[in-house]
Amino acid sequence: MASRVTPTEIVYHQQRNLLEITYADGARFSYTPEFLRVFSPSAEVQGHGPGQAVLQTGKRGIRITALAPAGNYALKPTFSDGHDSGLFTWEYLRELGEAHDLLWARYLEALAAAGASRDPQPESPTASAGCGCGKGGCGR
Numbered sequence: 001m002a003s004r005v006t007p008t009e010i011v012y013h014q015q016r017n018l019l020e021i022t023y024a025d026g027a028r029f030s031y032t033p034e035f036l037r038v039f040s041p042s043a044e045v046q047g048h049g050p051g052q053a054v055l056q057t058g059k060r061g062i063r064i065t066a067l068a069p070a071g072n073y074a075l076k077p078t079f080s081d082g083h084d085s086g087l088f089t090w091e092y093l094r095e096l097g098e099a100h101d102l103l104w105a106r107y108l109e110a111l112a113a114a115g116a117s118r119d120p121q122p123e124s125p126t127a128s129a130g131c132g133c134g135k136g137g138c139g140r
Helices: 033-038 090-098 100-114
Strands: 007-013 018-023 028-031 064-070 074-079
Touching: 007 064, 018 090, 028 033, 028 090, 033 074, 033 100, 074 090, 090 100
Parallel strands: none
Antiparallel strands: 007 018, 018 028, 064 074
């Protein structure tokens, strides 16, 4: 059973922004960084118990900036938004690959239901920043 979930090849294609994992049984799955970020196994994303998952929004275009092994059982990616607390076990990566289409469809439905978007939101100016005149809130 271990060979079914143990990767034989892991390649991150930077230009295509795609992680490909091949398994001993010949299965191969491709993961976008956005997909992995949205389904990170971290408590920040999944919560600390059932029903506590946090809908991830604005992750379109995210990239993997670092990819490190975690022992002989997982990968630890660092994403371009700074998120780096998810350990993706071989088993979890295999599950994500096998259920990719269903998981992605459910994610898109959840976004729509929440009126949220995959697109990053532009940073809004803070009251203290104002227009840059130094008076804050820009009442000039």
